[in-house]
Structure formats: C-alpha cells, structure tokens
Amino acid sequence: MGLVLFYILGGITIVAALGVVTTRNIVYGALFLLVSLMGVAGLFVVLFAEFLALVQLLIYGGAIIIVILFALMLTRETDFSIATEHRRWPVAAVVSLALFGLLASSAINDSSLYNSDRRSGIGIEELGTGLFENWAVPFEIASIVLLVALIGAIVIGRSGDEEDGGQA
Amino acid sequence: MNVTLSDTITLSVQLFALFNVAALAAVSLVWLERRFLGRLQGRPGPNRVGPLGLLQPIADAIKLMSKEDVAPGSSQRLLFYAAPILVFVPAFVVWLTFPLARDVVVRNMDMGLFFFVAISVLSIVGLVLAGWSSNSKYAILGGFRAAAQLVSYEIPIITMILIIGMLSDSLDFVKVVDAQATIPFIAVVPLAFVIFLIAGLAEVGRTPFDIYFAESEVVGGPFVEYSGAHWAIFFLAEYVNTFVIGILGALLFLGGWRWPFGADLPQVASVALLMGKAYFIVLIIFWIRGTYPRMRIDQLMAMAWKWLIPLSFVLFLAAAFQLKFEWPWWVLTILSLVILVVPVIVQSRKQRNPALELAARYAANAIVVQAKPRPAPAVEDAPVVTPAAEGTSV
Numbered sequence: 001m002g003l004v005l006f007y008i009l010g011g012i013t014i015v016a017a018l019g020v021v022t023t024r025n026i027v028y029g030a031l032f033l034l035v036s037l038m039g040v041a042g043l044f045v046v047l048f049a050e051f052l053a054l055v056q057l058l059i060y061g062g063a064i065i066i067v068i069l070f071a072l073m074l075t076r077e078t079d080f081s082i083a084t085e086h087r088r089w090p091v092a093a094v095v096s097l098a099l100f101g102l103l104a105s106s107a108i109n110d111s112s113l114y115n116s117d118r119r120s121g122i123g124i125e126e127l128g129t130g131l132f133e134n135w136a137v138p139f140e141i142a143s144i145v146l147l148v149a150l151i152g153a154i155v156i157g158r159s160g161d162e163e164d165g166g167q168a
Numbered sequence: 169m170n171v172t173l174s175d176t177i178t179l180s181v182q183l184f185a186l187f188n189v190a191a192l193a194a195v196s197l198v199w200l201e202r203r204f205l206g207r208l209q210g211r212p213g214p215n216r217v218g219p220l221g222l223l224q225p226i227a228d229a230i231k232l233m234s235k236e237d238v239a240p241g242s243s244q245r246l247l248f249y250a251a252p253i254l255v256f257v258p259a260f261v262v263w264l265t266f267p268l269a270r271d272v273v274v275r276n277m278d279m280g281l282f283f284f285v286a287i288s289v290l291s292i293v294g295l296v297l298a299g300w301s302s303n304s305k306y307a308i309l310g311g312f313r314a315a316a317q318l319v320s321y322e323i324p325i326i327t328m329i330l331i332i333g334m335l336s337d338s339l340d341f342v343k344v345v346d347a348q349a350t351i352p353f354i355a356v357v358p359l360a361f362v363i364f365l366i367a368g369l370a371e372v373g374r375t376p377f378d379i380y381f382a383e384s385e386v387v388g389g390p391f392v393e394y395s396g397a398h399w400a401i402f403f404l405a406e407y408v409n410t411f412v413i414g415i416l417g418a419l420l421f422l423g424g425w426r427w428p429f430g431a432d433l434p435q436v437a438s439v440a441l442l443m444g445k446a447y448f449i450v451l452i453i454f455w456i457r458g459t460y461p462r463m464r465i466d467q468l469m470a471m472a473w474k475w476l477i478p479l480s481f482v483l484f485l486a487a488a489f490q491l492k493f494e495w496p497w498w499v500l501t502i503l504s505l506v507i508l509v510v511p512v513i514v515q516s517r518k519q520r521n522p523a524l525e526l527a528a529r530y531a532a533n534a535i536v537v538q539a540k541p542r543p544a545p546a547v548e549d550a551p552v553v554t555p556a557a558e559g560t561s562v
Contacts, residue, residue: 069300
C-alpha cells in the first residue's frame with residue numbers, strides 16, 4: 001500500500017515537474033510547480049515525515065507559489081515568447097543531468113542511511129528538542145542568513161525607488 | 169501500514185458525516201447571519217420560507233443550483249472551473265483535526281494546530297487563480313487584493329496559534345483544551361484573542377475586511393464572473409471558513425468542551441458546549457459586520473503591518489518570558505493588556521483631529537475672521553461693452 005502510494009506520488013511529481021519546463025503558458029508552469037511540490041509533500045507523508053510535509057505545504061503552497069503567481073500574472077504571455085527560444089539549452093541540460101547524477105549517486109551510495117526500518121514518524125517534541133537544543137546554533141545562523149537576505153532585498157528595492165525619484 | 173477494508177469504510181463514513189456537519193453549519197450560518205443582521209437593523213430578516221424563515225437557505229441553494237452556469241468566453245476554462253474547488257477543499261480538509269469533543273474527531277494529530285495553519289494557506293491559490301482565469305480586470309484586481317490581504321494576516325494568526333501552542337505545551341487540540349480546564353486562554357492572553365479575531369475576520373474576508381470582493385470597489389473581486397453552482401461553492405467555503413474561525417476560537421481561547429465545568433461532560437453535552445461557544449464567536453463576527461463600515465485597502469494593510477504584526481511579536485516575547493521565568497499566569501494577562509493599551513494611548517495622542525484643532529484656534533482668537541476688501545475692478549482692461557454686443561456675447 002505504502003509502496004503503491006509512493007510510486008503514484010512520485011509519478012505525479014515527475015510528470016508535473018516535466019510540465020513546468022515544457023508548458024508554453026507561464027502561469028500553467030507555476031501551477032505545475034505547485035502540483036510537483038505538493039507531490040513531494042505527499043512523498044514526505046508516505047515516508048512518515050508529517051512535519052516536513054506540512055512545512056512543504058505551508059512554505060511552498062502557501063508562500064512561494066503565491067508570490068510566483070503574483071509576479072507572473074502581472075506579466076504578459078507575449079513577453080516571454082522569445083525567452084524560451086534561446087540556443088543554450090544543451091548547456092542547461094548537461095548541468096541539470098550532472099546535478100541529477102550527483103544527487104542520485106550519493107543517495108544510492110548512502111542508501112543504508114535512509115533505508116532504516118522506521119515505521120513511525122518522528123514526534124514533534126523530538127523534532128523541537130533537536131532543532132532548538134542540539135542544533136540551536138546552526139538554526140539561529142540560518143535565520144540570521146535569511147534576515148540578511150531580507151534586508152538585502154529591501155536595500156535593493158529601495159535604491160531602485162530613489163533612482164526613479166531622481167528621474168521624475 | 170495495513171489498511172483494511174473496514175478502516176476504509178469507517179473513514180469514508182466519517183468523512184461523509186464530517187462533510188455534512190460542515191455544510192449544515194455553513195447553511196445555518198447563512199440563516200443566522202441574515203436574521204441577526206435584520207435584528208441589529210430593526211427589520212425582520214427572511215421570515216417567509218418555513219417557520220422563522222428557517223428554510224430560506226434551502227430555497228437560496230435551489231435557486232443557485234438551477235441558475236445557468238456561465239463562463240466568460242475568454243476565460244481559461246479549466247482553471248476557471250478548478251478554482252472554486254481549490255478554495256473549497258482546504259476549507260473542509262481542516263475539519264479533519266478539529267475535535268468536537270474528546271474522541272469525537274476524524275484524525276487527532278499531535279501537530280493539529282500546525283496542520284490547520286498549513287492547509288488553510290492553500291485556499292489563497294484558489295482565489296488568485298479565480299481572479300486570473302476569469303480574464304476580467306475586476307477579477308484580477310480582486311485576486312491580487314486577496315493574495316496581499318491573506319498573506320499579510322496569516323502572520324498574526326499564526327503567531328497567535330504559536331502562543332497558544334507554547335502556553336499549552338502542545339500542538340494537539342485535545343491537549344490545548346485540557347490545558348484550559350480551569351482557566352481559559354482568553355483570560356491568560358486577552359490580547360491574543362483580540363488579534364486572533366481581527367486576523368480571522370480578515371482571513372475569511374468578512375466585513376469590515378471584505379476588501380478583495382468589495383462590491384463598491386472591485387464589483388465582486390475574484391467571484392465577479394462566476395454564477396450559479398460555482399459561485400455557490402465560493403459562498404459555501406466562505407461560511408465554512410467563518411465557522412472554522414468560531415470553532416478554532418472556542419477550542420483555543422474559550423476552553424473548548426472543558427471550561428467552565430473542568431471535568432469532561434458526556435459527549436453530547438461536550439459537543440453542544442463547544443458548538444455554543446463557536447456560535448457565540450460567530451455572532452460576534454456578525455455583530456462586527458453590522459457595526460463597522462468597510463475599510464480601505466491601505467488602512468487594511470496598515471492595520472496588519474503597523475499594528476497586528478508588531479503587537480503579536482511583542483506578545484509572543486511576553487509569553488516566552490512568562491514561560492521561561494515561570495511567572496504566575498495573571499502576569500501575562502497584565503502584560504498583554506499593557507501591550508495593547510500603551511500603543512493605543514500613544515497613537516491617540518499622535519492622532520490629529522483637524523476639526524478640533526481649528527475649533528481650538530477659533531476659540532483662542534488665533535484666527536480673526538474679517539471681510540477682505542474687494543479689489544477694485546480694472547477699468548482699463550475691461551472690454552467696452554455696448555448694449556448691442558451684450559446680447560450676442562453670451
């Protein structure tokens with residue numbers, strides 16, 4: 001049962017991911033991305049990682065896809081008719097295949113790490129203890145990095161505003 | 169993971185029952201809102217169909233179902249019909265973890281609060297898609313407004329849910345209710361309830377926060393091109409979400425099925441108690457709708473980003489301090505009132521009232537009203553008007 005679900009969800013994820021790069025309509029591309037990410041969330045559930053699945057829903061389904069859709073809907077489809085016709089796609093294909101090979105080989109080599117006989121999820125208390133006690137410093141560093149990125153985005157956005165004001 | 173046939177059947181029956189409970193609750197809210205608003209405004213409300221107008225929602229539903237379902241010719245047809253479902257499904261899925269009493273729940277999860285947060289966010293995608301796929305200016309404006317409003321008000325509501333999780337030491341709804349056996353969380357963190365209610369109103373788009381489908385501004389927002397059954401789905405989802413805010417408020421702040429009795433009542437009484445509290449919160453929501461006019465979009469965003477989010481972060485810190493140093497619970501009550509009152513006083517001091525200022529200046533004789541002397545007419549520049557020309561010039 002679990003295995004069947006795994007293959008169904010994996011298939012949905014892969015088909016939707018192919019849809020992202022093959023569809024002509026960019027909003028449909030964003031929606032395929034949403035389906036693909038939701039498929040990943042489903043895979044997390046099958047692998048007993050409920051918390052990760054919910055985080056996936058919240059961050060990708062709730063925040064990132066909304067922002068992507070928001071930006072895309074303000075564009076016109078004709079703006080991108082030429083952008084997809086460039087000649088560098090073999091380079092992109094090589095890079096993505098190399099990355100896939102790297103990830104796949106490392107996953108296969110270390111499969112003993114993932115193939116545990118665990119048949120229940122990690123409780124949320126355990127997760128909290130791990131994040132906020134054992135690994136508190138990396139967690140805080142990650143949040144500081146995010147904060148820096150946020151401030152950087154504000155600085156870049158504001159400097160654009162000032163240039164516009166100068167011209168006007 | 170062994171799923172037997174009987175498990176599947178049980179789950180299907182549970183889901184069917186849940187679906188009906190949620191739909192009935194939503195339909196009851198439609199009736200309640202119209203009657204209650206009527207009472208607030210000194211008119212009877214719907215009172216013709218059935219006793220007390222109780223069958224009015226059914227008549228409305230039949231009318232909506234029998235209407236022709238029209239889609240704009242230039243719409244993205246597939247997404248246009250998928251969008252109502254995308255809004256509707258999360259509204260029902262969140263009910264899976266709501267315990268209506270101890271053991272009256274489809275699936276109790278140890279991270280039920282987080283499940284609610286993660287699932288409810290998904291309905292924004294449906295609203296944005298409804299706006300975009302309609303291919304109409306009002307619809308897409310409404311879709312953008314919906315995205316901006318809902319993403320902004322997610323932050324305070326999630327922070328409030330986090331505070332409740334901290335206070336009750338669990339994200340499990342049953343344990344949250346158990347933590348309130350003697351003192352409900354509304355007494356511990358009154359400010360959290362206020363922020364939760366305001367942000368909840370904004371999340372479900374009730375007046376005064378119905379900016380994204382405001383009739384006077386964007387006609388109907390994302391729903392403008394929908395009709396018949398598809399519009400009815402949006403409508404149903406809105407009322408289901410309103411009731412979700414009621415149930416959530418009852419579970420998180422009003423002590424669920426335990427307070428004020430402490431011990432567990434029999435199951436039927438527990439469900440009745442919880443439902444009573446939920447309907448009480450829903451009535452507050454309708455009361456606010458009958459009282460306040462709609463906000464402007466800039467006021468709405470300012471309220472989220474300048475008021476609710478800072479207040480909720482400060483409250484979050486206060487709750488953390490209270491838990492860390494193990495102060496008694498009423499310290500948090502006082503802190504939360506101070507956090508609310510101090511900014512309000514500071515703001516009202518800063519707030520300018522131009523009419524009052526002008527009146528004060530008149531009273532202090534700072535402005536002396538006097539008739540200005542008329543400037544003398546410039547005789548040289550004026551054209552010479554002869555009686556004959558006067559008749560034709562105008």
